[in-house]
Amino acid sequence: MATAKLALEDGTIYTGNSFGAEGEVDGEVVFNTSMTGYQEILTDPSYRGQIVTMTYPEIGNYGVNSIDIEHEKPSLSGFIVREVSRVHSNYRSEGDISSYLKQHNILAIAGIDTRSLVRRIRSEGAMRGVISTTDLSDESLIAKAKAAPGLVGRDLxxxxxxxxxxxxxxxxxxxxxxxxxxxxxxxxxxxxxxxxxxxxxxxxxxxxxxxxxxxxxxxxxxxxxxxxxxxxxxxxxxxxxxxxxxxxxxxxxxxxxxxxxxxxxxxxxxxxxxxxxxxxxxxxxxxxxxxxxxxxxxxxxxxxxxxxxxxxxxxxxxxxxxxxxxxxxxxxxxxxxxxxxxxxxxxxxxxxxxxxxxxxxxxxxxxxxxxxxxxxx
Missing domain, CATH: 3.40.50.880 (Class I glutamine amidotransferase (GATase) domain)
Structure with missing residues (x-):
């Protein structure tokens, strides 16, 4: 896996591994407390403009399929997990989550302390962030996070x-x-x-x-x-x-x-x-x-x-x-x-x-x- 970084507008940096598409994206960093349903979350259009953090520590274990989708393609900006499962096993599974994210050009980062991130969001509030696999400069990424558009006042x-x-x-x-x-x-x-x-x-x-x-x-x-x-x-x-x-x-x-x-x-x-x-x-x-x-x-x-x-x-x-x-x-x-x-x-x-x-x-x-x-x- 390639190195990926998450930067928040408050100056916090998390370094992990990319398991989706490569590139750079910004959005409002939020968290979801569901234990299952990650494919429905990925395809929920309500997440437009947001980078979603899953609080459950392991994601991807039951794979993805063409049935559990809530829209034609994912609309969220990025995806954050503690650990992405290396094995997917379910009788309905048609593929793995990493390939699915790459197919739909969604950046994702794994291997960071999601508990720390969620505690920060709960304490400080949802904030703008950037995920990147191309720019790994902390200073540059923090500046980009601060400059990213928020959700207030936008027609998404x-x-x-x-x-x-x-x-x-x-x-x-x-x-x-x-x-x-x-x-x-x-x-x-x-x-x-x-x-x-x-x-x-x-x-x-x-x-x-x-x-x-x-x-x-x-x-x-x-x-x-x-x-x-x-x-x-x-x-x-x-x-x-x-x-x-x-x-x-x-x-x-x-x-x-x-x-x-x-x-x-x-x-x-x-x-x-x-x-x-x-x-x-x-x-x-x-x-x-x-x-x-x-x-x-x-x-x-x-x-x-x-x-x-x-x-x-x-x-x-x-x-x-x-x-x-x-x-x-x-x-x-x-x-x-x-x-x-x-x-x-x-x-x-x-x-x-x-x-x-x-x-x-x-x-x-x-x-x-x-x-x-x-x-x-």
Whole structure:
């Protein structure tokens, strides 16, 4: 393996080994606490502009395949692990992680003290960094890290969203369909239009498996474009970066509320809140992992959830028409809201999992019920 270096904007340097593509890349350095699901993490468009550190010490042991992907290709800037497995073994495996990263031109570094790195991020907050296999000068790399663009104020959605309308019919895998059981087919042909801001593919798979007709539209589609499709409900997807610069999305969502049921996940939840007049703020180091506890305030039940976000809705800015439905139990931030008078709600976590627990999959049923109620009325 070639030597690779990671430099942070605070002047910290980590030296390790390259196990992906060679070159140089910058991004915001963050961490994910999932023990498995690295291929889903690699292909989640929400990581656009970020260098992801895995807290689990050994990555790559079960290889990669063409099934466990959440988008057509990885969107993240770089990947950091403590140790990359030299052997991959799984009946579904089609290759090794190193070759996969090289194929998609993703820089990756192994052999560094990821525990030290994560503790630094938790203490100081997510920060800009550079991974390089070509420039190994500490002074030069630190300067590049300081000069790298952050996430605040950038529209990263346009870099990962779909470019045209697409009809979606791919369903969940057999194992996941077994987990959601009786929900299969509950849509009965209801038409869901998904606004794609960088959507994980397991979301439309859930809708398709529930019997919905699904149309995916670009995140910059207008309200008129969407309403012409005769949607029974509109879904607002996850996506990367700062939600506040996405004025086009705020406007469209505001125009859709009251005309059709609306359901948002992650960035979609933030955009729904902004469209109603709330504000968002950047978290110190974000929530990323498949083990995040959330309480559903409507039932009192605690769920273990998958999360991936660096921004959150500011509670003090919440307008009267929105009420809080879920809270993150680690830091008490808002994890879900709903409109008091219209059929619109969103959650900060990921009920589609991929990878992660299925505790929150009931949220898809809430949306199905909202669409059915709207069609009757």
């Amino acid at each position: 959605v346009r870099e990962v969203m779909s470019k045209q309308n697409v009809s979606w019919d791919q369903k969940l895998d057999e194992w996941t369909e077994t987990q959601i059981g009786s929900a299969i087919g509950s849509g009965s042909g209801t038409h869901v239009v998904c606004m794609d801001f960088g959507m994980k593919w397991n979301i439309p798979r859930h809708f398709a498996s529930r019997g919905n007709a699904v149309t995916v539209v670009p995140g910059d589609a207008s309200a008129d474009d969407i309403l012409r499709l005769e949607a029974d409900g509109v879904f607002l997807s996850n996506g990367p970066g700062d939600p506040e610069p996405l004025d086009y999305a705020h406007k469209t969502i505001a125009q859709l509320i009251g005309k059709t049921p609306v359901f948002g996940i992650c960035l979609g939840h933030q955009l729904l809140s902004l469209a109603c007049g709330a504000k968002t703020f950047k978290l110190k180091f974000g929530h990323r992992g498949a083990n995040q506890p959330v309480i559903d305030l409507t039932t009192g039940k605690v769920e273990i959830t998958t999360q991936n976000h660096g921004f959150a809705v500011e509670e003090s800015s919440l307008p009267d028409e929105l009420e809080i439905t879920h809270r993150n139990l680690n830091d008490d931030t808002i994890a879900g809201v709903r409109h008091r008078s219209e059929s619109a709600f969103g959650v900060q976590h990921h009920p589609e999992a991929a990878a992660g627990p299925h505790d929150s999959s009931y949220l898809f049923e809430r949306f199905q019920e909202a669409m059915k109620a709207a069609s009757v009325s």
